[in-house]
Amino acid sequence: MKVLNKKNILTLIIILIIYAIVQVLLTNGIISSFYEITIATICINIILAVSLNLVTGFTGQFSLGHAGFMSIGAYAGALVNMEMNSNMGFLAGIAAGAVAALIVGILIGIPTLRLKGDYLAIATLGMAEIIRVLFLNMDDITNGAAGLFGIPRFTNWTWLYIFTVLTLIMIDNFIKSSQGRACISIREDEIAAESMGINTTKYKVMAFAVGAFFAGIAGALYSSYFYFINPTMFGFQKSIDILVIVVFGGLGSITGSVIAAIVLAVITTILQSYSELRMIIYALLLISIMLFRPQGLLGTKEITDFFKFGNKSAKVE
Amino acid sequence: MKKKKFLSLLTLLLVMSLIAGCGNGGAKIDDSSNNTEDGIKIGINYELTGGVASYGQSSVDGIMMAFDEINAAGGIDGKQIIPVKIDNKSEASEATSVATRLMTQEGVVLSLGPATSGNFMATIPVAQQNKIPILSSSSTADNGVTTDADGNVYDYAFRLCFNDSFQGVTMANFALNNLEAKKAVIIKDTSSDYGKGLAENFKAAFEGAGGEVVAEEGYVKGDKDFNPVLTSIRGKEFDVIFVPGYYDEAGLIIKQARDLEIDAPILGADGFDSPVLLELAGQAALNDVYFSNHYSSLDKDPLVLDFIAAYEKKYDVEPNAFNALGYDLGKWAADAVKRAGSSDPAKITEALAATKGFQGVTGTFDMDEKHNPVKSAVVIGLENGAQATSIKVDPK
């Protein structure tokens, strides 16, 4: 299949146009530095949501510890970044963060992915808590509760966009590959998949590790944007924030996660003055989505389903 | 049918948020006048929800009381203070966002808060970029709050409170000299930079002068059961227990320690200062407890007495250290604006740096070249739940 077919060229053009528009708006100050923060938050949340969606939405493994991987990426990235203090250092930090998260993902995944449903959820929650407590107590490396401050800021719109687009493309390709199909079959019916000869453990760990990898990238980007990180930022609350985005957008829809990330970031910004209500609204949102529309905004549909370009979506009929 | 229900609920939620958001121009602010020529906009960036909301809320209570007093008396040279209060949810990234909004959208001339060192540090780059001063009433970390990692002072960051090193060293000296302690146990709050910083400084000073820290235990915010830790130190030999942390846990630690018949003196810092300490520990347990603080209720200083009386009248509860510091922060900010004689942030920054002899409830101080206050502390001794002794400690 030719890489440079009509669809891909069109996609590429759209990607470049979006980048250019936002960059111009930023440079000319039409988007103020305040809204730039919103954009950064959106991009980072997209990466987090899509990577969690891979694990929970597409492979059906309920992970409540995604923030733990983000924190590994954030700390590894920050330490390398602070050490080298250059664009190279920034990129090395992202690489370090992603790889560290990947390794931890594999290590955690192999034993815990044997568990199912609720037990897996609690086990992943427990793992994230253990990571957090460890970071809180490793004073020499992470500075404990005082956190790491003065992290050089290299994250900007360009890098954010590059990594967000890369994440979307890579995860989309993964879903559409044979490995991705194996993951989806695990979600649909694990026992059937196993009896069809699919090594479910291998693919579950793979999805988990890939999810961790991208969460690590998001974490490193985050630390280089917000100057300061401490272990409390990456607790259960953060994992819930990401979960809300994924559920709202639709467990199993990449486009859904993107849209949900944007919508929720906008709502959060509007509600900035009413933050006592924010968590209450999130809670009500979670409950009502589950009661009335458990498939979220887009279910398992993708944006390509609305523009019939002749490419099959990731649904298994 | 279900789809309709969901869509209508979703629409309702979204409309609710939009109305809430757009209702006040996007911000719930005490905006008596939109005309900045007639008022001085001061940003308030504090933790009003989230993990450390109680500290942020307490600080803001103090600040608002100060602003109300000033405005009632005619404002600063006739101009009313317009506070712009936004919650940073106890999150550092949100603190950065709030600071950016206050400085770029709301046009504040200076900003107060956040309360914790970490969150404050997350707003420093924004302040430096926008050249608008930020003041903290409770960020006590030695590094990073007013100086960067290399020790260079940040032009636009100032604080009103003691550094951890000052209080940590003060209590270590108090233990060594006044209580003749040779061995100490530290039970620190590992979930806050406050506890961590104090513990480090206490330990360095105590051991530096020949003392021995026989055990260093930890807890996290929210813990209620300290019996295992206290039981384990009960068997050890020590003269004092140092509890660097806040009153919500410290009160419980003191009570449980005394219940386990641990009678050694218990030391702390200004985190102890709150009426909640007495509520949690009970009168009988608050014996032989000493902590460093900004002022003592035994103080005969009319400024302090007036503050305590006014605070009790307004809020129906005794003030704690956060309230007092917040109050002083508000007053100090207004004082700097007055001395600057204009609402130009650059001039206000100069005035802040040049502060001399500012008389606050939490002490009289000058601003030093590292933007820290040079002021004395008091070490308060509690007997039977009430303040019985207070010893003044001067800064070096």
Place this chain on the structure above:
Amino acid sequence: MLTWFYSYMRRCDLEQFSQQIVNGISLGSIYALVALGYTMVYGIIKLINFAHGDVYMVGAYVGFAVTTFAGIGFIPALITSMAACAILGMTIEKVAYKPLRNSTRIAVLITAIGVSLLLEYGMMYFVGAQVRSYPKLLSEEVLTIGSVIIKMQQIYIVITVLVLMVILQYVVKRTKVGKAMRAVSADKDAAQLMGIKIDNTISFTFAIGSALAGAGGVLVGIYYNSIDPLMGTMPGLKAFVAAVFGGIGSIPGAMIGGLSIGMLETFVAGYGSSKLRDAAVFAFLIFVLLLKPSGLLGRDTKEKV
């Protein structure tokens, strides 16, 4: 296990050890009370009720409210709180869990998380984040055996928990409703075919479980004298670990599990590092889930295709 205990007794101070046992029992009996609610609900509808820890928190606040503002004593406060929590539990079940009875496990779990957040932040919105303390309800006396100090309050807690557990065992083993609960637990469809009203039985289960959590909340409020809106999160999770360890679905298992987790936490904090006490409980959970997920007294359920 026993040899480990004995060697510790010889190595360490026997009195300190006994004191830690006392600490562990007090902490553990509270976990047991909360774990009972988890285990009963899981046994009957296979749901980890994430909001259970927050029902415990609401119980603590109800107790606080009635003792502070209405000035009533310990037992009336306990009963009021239990009643209030029972109603709360039943309401949550009716509104949030019942409609999802045929949905995927993930859906119900997410809803449970939503309910938990709603309770926590709703409470925070109404009462504020500050800790509150209970008025003096139970005697503050202590009993001293050797150098081991036992507070009367600790004894009251253990007695209350034992009494509640005995009542619970009676209800489950001897009453008709209890029998219905056991039937629905074993096989929901068969029970329905036998004429048992599923909805009522499930409601009743939630009521009892929540009432027990509420009792736990009041006891904790009295014993530790400090309550705040987020006090339910950690104890809730630890009680869940206790329920899993004891065998989810087993009532005596919850009691054993609760005491074990209380002991584990106490000994890790007392003899190991106090900073790692929470992590230790989670690590233990993962350990249990990997080795014997059905716990000590639980049943091994085979998943049918």
